[in-house]
Amino acid sequence: MININNLHACVETADGEAKEIIKGLNLEIKSGEVHAIMGPNGVGKSTLSYVLSGRDGYNVTDGSVELDGVDLLKLNPEERAALGVFLAFQYPVEIPGVNMNVFLKAAVNALRKQRGENELDALGMLKLIKGKSKELGISDDMMRRTVNVGFSGGEKKRNEILQMAMLEPKFCILDETDSGLDIDAIKVVADGVNKLRSPDRSFLVITHYQRLLDYIKPDIVHVMADGKIVKTGGPELALELEEKGYAEFLKAEEQEKAA
Amino acid sequence: MTTCLRILDRDALPTPKDEQWKYTHLGRALGARLLNVQPLAQQQILVHKTVGEICKEPEKIVWKGEAGNHYQSRFEIVLEDGAQATIVEFHEGEGAYWKNMSTEIVLGANARLNHIRIQKDSVDAVQTNMVHISMERDSHLNSFSINLGGKLTRHDIHAVLNGSGAQCQLNGVNLLKGQQHGDTTIIVEHVAPHCVSNQFYRSLLDDKAHGVFQGKVHVHRGAQKTDGYQLANTILLSPMAKMATKPELEIYADDVKCSHGTTTGALDEEPLFYLRSRGLNESQARMLLIQAFIDEVIGKITDSSIQTRIKDMVAEWLKKQLN
Numbered sequence: 001m002i003n004i005n006n007l008h009a010c011v012e013t014a015d016g017e018a019k020e021i022i023k024g025l026n027l028e029i030k031s032g033e034v035h036a037i038m039g040p041n042g043v044g045k046s047t048l049s050y051v052l053s054g055r056d057g058y059n060v061t062d063g064s065v066e067l068d069g070v071d072l073l074k075l076n077p078e079e080r081a082a083l084g085v086f087l088a089f090q091y092p093v094e095i096p097g098v099n100m101n102v103f104l105k106a107a108v109n110a111l112r113k114q115r116g117e118n119e120l121d122a123l124g125m126l127k128l129i130k131g132k133s134k135e136l137g138i139s140d141d142m143m144r145r146t147v148n149v150g151f152s153g154g155e156k157k158r159n160e161i162l163q164m165a166m167l168e169p170k171f172c173i174l175d176e177t178d179s180g181l182d183i184d185a186i187k188v189v190a191d192g193v194n195k196l197r198s199p200d201r202s203f204l205v206i207t208h209y210q211r212l213l214d215y216i217k218p219d220i221v222h223v224m225a226d227g228k229i230v231k232t233g234g235p236e237l238a239l240e241l242e243e244k245g246y247a248e249f250l251k252a253e254e255q256e257k258a259a
Numbered sequence: 260m261t262t263c264l265r266i267l268d269r270d271a272l273p274t275p276k277d278e279q280w281k282y283t284h285l286g287r288a289l290g291a292r293l294l295n296v297q298p299l300a301q302q303q304i305l306v307h308k309t310v311g312e313i314c315k316e317p318e319k320i321v322w323k324g325e326a327g328n329h330y331q332s333r334f335e336i337v338l339e340d341g342a343q344a345t346i347v348e349f350h351e352g353e354g355a356y357w358k359n360m361s362t363e364i365v366l367g368a369n370a371r372l373n374h375i376r377i378q379k380d381s382v383d384a385v386q387t388n389m390v391h392i393s394m395e396r397d398s399h400l401n402s403f404s405i406n407l408g409g410k411l412t413r414h415d416i417h418a419v420l421n422g423s424g425a426q427c428q429l430n431g432v433n434l435l436k437g438q439q440h441g442d443t444t445i446i447v448e449h450v451a452p453h454c455v456s457n458q459f460y461r462s463l464l465d466d467k468a469h470g471v472f473q474g475k476v477h478v479h480r481g482a483q484k485t486d487g488y489q490l491a492n493t494i495l496l497s498p499m500a501k502m503a504t505k506p507e508l509e510i511y512a513d514d515v516k517c518s519h520g521t522t523t524g525a526l527d528e529e530p531l532f533y534l535r536s537r538g539l540n541e542s543q544a545r546m547l548l549i550q551a552f553i554d555e556v557i558g559k560i561t562d563s564s565i566q567t568r569i570k571d572m573v574a575e576w577l578k579k580q581l582n
Contacts, residue, residue: 053536056528077535086536093533097551103534106547111538163537 001031001202002171007063009051018059021047023227025063029171032199036213037206038238039224040246045206046090048224049175052204053087054080067171082114084170088160088177095147100159103147104129108166132165136192154185161192172196173204178212190215210242223249266331266361267387269294282471282503283442288385288411293357296329305335308342310367317345317375317562324384326354334362338370340395345373345562350408355383362390366398368422373401375565377572380408382437387413396422396451403560404431404443405569407576411440418447420454420482427456430559434576435468435500442471449482452512458489461556463549464500465580472521475507482512489519494526494552496580546581550574 009022021044029035039045050058052065054077065072072080095103108128109119120128133143136158148156157177164172174193178186193203193216205216213221213235221237222229223246230249231237241249267273272289273280286294304320322332336346350358358380366372380386386409394400406412418427433441447456462470476487493502506519526548534544553573560566 055532055536076541077532078538078540081536081538089533093529095530095533095548095551097555098547102547103537106539106543107534107537110540110543114538167537 001033001068002027002029002204003064003066004028005064007051007065008061009047010059010061011047012057012059020061021227022051025228027222027229029202029204031202032197033220034197034203034205034216034218036218036221036238037204037224037229038208038210038221038241040250041208043224044227045224046175049087049090049173049206052173053077053085078110078114081167081169082111084168086164086167086169086172088157088164088172088174090175090177090179092148092151092156092160094149096149098147100143100145100147101129104163104166107163111167128166132162135165135195136162137188138162153180154182154188157181157185157189158192161189165192165196170200171202171204173206175206176208177205178207178209183211186212187215210238213238225250266333266359266389269298269329269359279444279473282469282473283411283413283440285385285387285411285413288440289357293329293355293385296327296357298329298331298359302330302332303335304333306337306344306346307335308338308344310339311341312339313342314344317347317373317565319347319349321349321351322358322360324350324352324354324356324358324380326356328356330356330358330360332358332360334360335365336363336372336374337365338367338372338398340367341369342367343371346375347565348374348376350376350378350380350386352381352384354381355410356381356385358384358386358388360386360388362388364390364392364400366392366394366400366425368396368398370395370398372399373561374403375560375562375569376402376404377569378404378406378408378412378414380412382408382410382439384409385411388415390414390416392416392418392427394418394420394422394425394427397424398422399426401428401559401561402430403557405572406431406433406435406441406443407572409439409441411442413442413444416443416445418445418456420447420449420456421451423451423453425451425454427454428459428559429457430459430556431461432553432556432573433460433462433464433470434553434573435462435470436465436580438467438469440469440471442473444471444473446475446477447487449476449478449485449487452481452483452485454482455486456488458491459556459559460491461553462491462493462502463496463553464493464502465496467497467499469500470502472503473505473507474519475509476517476519478508478510478512478515478517480511483514485512485515485517487515487517491521492552493521493523494549495524496526542581546577549577549581
C-alpha cells in the first residue's frame with residue numbers, strides 16, 4: 001500500500017529559511033493494516049502528515065513516498081485525495097460562509113469527477129449524507145451549519161470522520177484525532193474509524209497518548225523521535241510507552257547520535 | 260459636510276486635500292473631457308408612498324448613461340408613516356459619462372424600505388452619488404449596494420437616525436478589476452436613543468483596482484442604548500490591488516454598544532489547503548471560498564429572487580476573473 005523510503009523534509013520558517021524536520025524516515029504499511037506513530041511534541045508527527053498530503057511550504061529534499069506504486073510526491077493535494085489519501089486534521093479548519101451540505105457535495109463530486117465516476121445528483125447526495133451522518137450521530141442541525149464554525153472539539157473530529165466515510169479513501173492519516181476529546185467523544189470517533197477498517201484500506205494513526213489505541217487497535221506501533229522512527233513493535237509497545245514515558249527512547253536516540 | 264449632500268459642484272470639486280476625499284481623485288478621473296461638458300437639464304425621479312401604503316412587488320428604477328454626457332440627477336424616495344416598499348435602483352450605460360447624483364431617502368415613523376442598488380455603469384464612467392437618509396421613529400432601512408462598474412465611483416452615504424428605535428442596515432459588495440476605483444464613504448449619525456445601525460461591506464479587488472471604505476458612526480449626546488456595528492473585509496486577488504480603509508467611532512453618550520473591524524489581505528491558505536485535501540482543485544477551492552465570502556453579505560437581502568439574481572452576477576464576475 002504505502003511505502004515511505006528515507007524521507008527528508010523541510011519546513012519554511014517565518015524568516016524564510018528551510019528547517020529540516022523529517023530526517024530519514026522509513027515506513028511501510030500494507031493493505032488493511034493500522035499503524036500507530038507515537039512520540040512527544042515537536043518530533044515531526046504533524047509535519048509527516050502534511051508532507052504526505054501535499055501541503056505547500058513542506059518541501060521534500062530526499063527520499064520517496066509511493067502509494068500502490070504511484071509516486072505521491074509529484075502530485076498536488078487534490079490528486080493525492082483522488083488516489084485515496086485522506087488526512088483527518090488535528091485542527092480542522094473553519095470554512096466561513098460554506099454550509100456543510102455544500103462542502104460535502106463539492107468534495108464528493110470533485111473526487112468522483114477526478115476518479116472518472118458520474119457526479120451524484122441532489123437526491124443521491126442527500127441519501128449518502130443522511131446515511132453516513134446518522135452512523136456517526138451527527139444531527140441534521142449540524143449539517144445545516146457552516147463548516148467547523150462554532151463546532152465543539154468533538155463535533156469537529158466527528159466531522160473529519162464523516163468526511164473520511166464519504167470520500168472512501170484507501171490510506172487514512174489521523175493526526176492526533178484524540179487531542180482535546182473526552183473519553184465519550186473518543187469512543188464515538190474510534191467507532192467511526194473501526195467501521196471503516198477493511199482489507200483494502202490502511203490507517204496511520206498519529207497520537208500522543210496510548211488511550212486512543214485502546215479503541216483503535218493498531219497492528220504495529222512506531223515510536224518517532226527527532227524526525228525518524230526509532231523503534232517499532234506490536235501493540236504492547238504502546239503500553240510500555242505509556243508506563244515508562246518517552247524519555248528512555250529519546251535518551252537512546254541521543255546516545256546513538258553521540259556515538 | 261454640506262458638499263456631500265448636494266449634487267457636486269462642477270466648478271468646486273473636492274480634491275484629495277479634503278479629508279473626506281483623501282483617497283479619491285475625482286478631477287483626475289473626470290479629465291478635461293467630462294469636466295468641460297455642460298450638464299444636461301436636471302433629471303429627477305421621485306418615489307413617494309403615502310401613509311400606510313404597502314407595496315409588495317419590487318419597483319425597478321433604471322438610470323442610464325450615454326457617452327459624452329454629464330448628468331445631474333436627483334432621486335427621491337419618500338415613505339410616509341407606516342409605508343413599505345422595495346426599490347431596486349439599477350445603473351447601466353455606455354462610454355464615458357459622469358453621473359452626478361443626489362439621492363434623498365426619507366422614512367417616516369414605522370416605515371420599511373428595502374433598497375437595492377446595482378451599479379453596472381460602463382467601465383469608462385464616473386459616478387458620484389451623494390445619499391442622504393433621514394429616519395424617523397421605528398423606521399427600518401435594509402440597504403444593499405453592489406458596485407461592479409465605473410472607472411471611478413463614489414457612494415457617499417449620510418444617514419441620520421432622528422427617531423428612537425430606528426434600524427439602519429447598510430450592506431454592500433464591491434467587485435473591482437482593471438484600474439477601477441470604488442469609494443464607499445459612510446457617516447451614520449445616531450441622534451436619537453435606542454437605534455441600531457449596521458454597516459457590512461465586503462470587497463474583492465483584482466488587477467490594479469483600488470478600493471476605499473471610510474465608515475463612521477457618530478453617537479450624539481443623549482443617544483443612549485445605541486447599537487452601532489461596522490465591518491469591512493477585503494480580499495485582494497492581485498498583488499497590485501490596493502485598499503484604503505478608515506473605520507471611525509465618535510461617541511458622546513456613555514451607555515452604548517459600538518464596535519468596528521476591518522480586514523484586508525489575500526485569501527487564507529489554510530481553508531484552501533483543507534478544501535484541496537478533500538479533492539477540490541485550486542480554482543474550485545478559491546471559487547467556493549470567495550463566493551462564500553461575498554454571499555454572506557448578499558444573504559442580508561430579504562427578497563430571495565433578488566438575492567439569486569445578484570448571486571448570479573457575482574458568479575459571472577468570478578468566473579471571468581478567476582479562470
